[in-house]
Amino acid sequence: MNVCYKVHISGKVQGVYFRSSAQQQAIDYSISGYARNLSNGDVEVLLCGEQSNIDNMLAWLAHGPEQAEVDSIDYEQVARQEHHFFSIG
Structure with missing residues (x-):
């Protein structure tokens, strides 16, 4: 069963290829959704897919790509949304 989570990542997560690396990981895990920069320097990610893949x-x-320095990650399950791929915004 597919589920969706909205994730908020804080730290040094912009300008370190966080979104493009997240996109590649999402493709590897068959997850759809998006990753986008927020104006405060954080990144927001929507993940939709199988629970085990979401957990991975x-x-x-929680650590991101090598150049990133993740300070915190918060997430919550949200209503299921239909996305056909993982986009970067």
Whole structure:
């Protein structure tokens, strides 16, 4: 069963290829949704897919790509949304 989570990542997460790396991970885990920069320097990610794949993606988001310095990650399950791919906004 597919579920969706909205994730908020804080730290040094802009300008370090966080979104494009998240997109590649999402593709690898068959997850749809998006990653976008927020005006305060954080990143917001929407993940939709199988729960086990979401769990793996959340674990990856907790540290992000090599250049990132994740200070915190908050997430909540949200209403299921229909996305056909993982986009960067």
